[in-house]
Amino acid sequence: MATSLRFPDDVVNSDPERLGGTPVFVGTRVPAQSLFDYLEAGDTLEEFLRQFPSVRREQALAALEYARDQVMAGARPSLTSRLRPTLRRI
Numbered sequence: 001m002a003t004s005l006r007f008p009d010d011v012v013n014s015d016p017e018r019l020g021g022t023p024v025f026v027g028t029r030v031p032a033q034s035l036f037d038y039l040e041a042g043d044t045l046e047e048f049l050r051q052f053p054s055v056r057r058e059q060a061l062a063a064l065e066y067a068r069d070q071v072m073a074g075a076r077p078s079l080t081s082r083l084r085p086t087l088r089r090i
Contacts (some may be wrong), residue, residue: 009026010026010059011025011026011059011062011063011066012026012032012059012063013022013026025052025054025059025060025063026053026059027032027054028054028055029054030054030055032063033058034048034052035055035063035064036047036067038051043052045057045060045061045064048060048066056078
């Protein structure tokens with residue numbers, strides 16, 4: 001079973017008193033979901049940061065790294081990693 005990873009305290013937080021508990025970038029009222037919506041729509045990270053200047057680049061990158069880590073924590077080993085020992089013998 002995958003472990004639940006947590007955002008660092010300076011990246012994203014959720015407060016029931018703020019936007020109904022929607023996770024936002026710390027120090028802003030920008031929902032973290034906005035970053036993923038922008039990227040899904042084909043916009044660049046730079047465009048997101050231009051539109052939301054209160055979000056620091058480091059925060060956005062940390063959110064993306066967290067999302068990647070969550071996906072990878074639940075992923076099964078790839079075929080390549082399973083074959084790696086076999087490939088070394090060849």
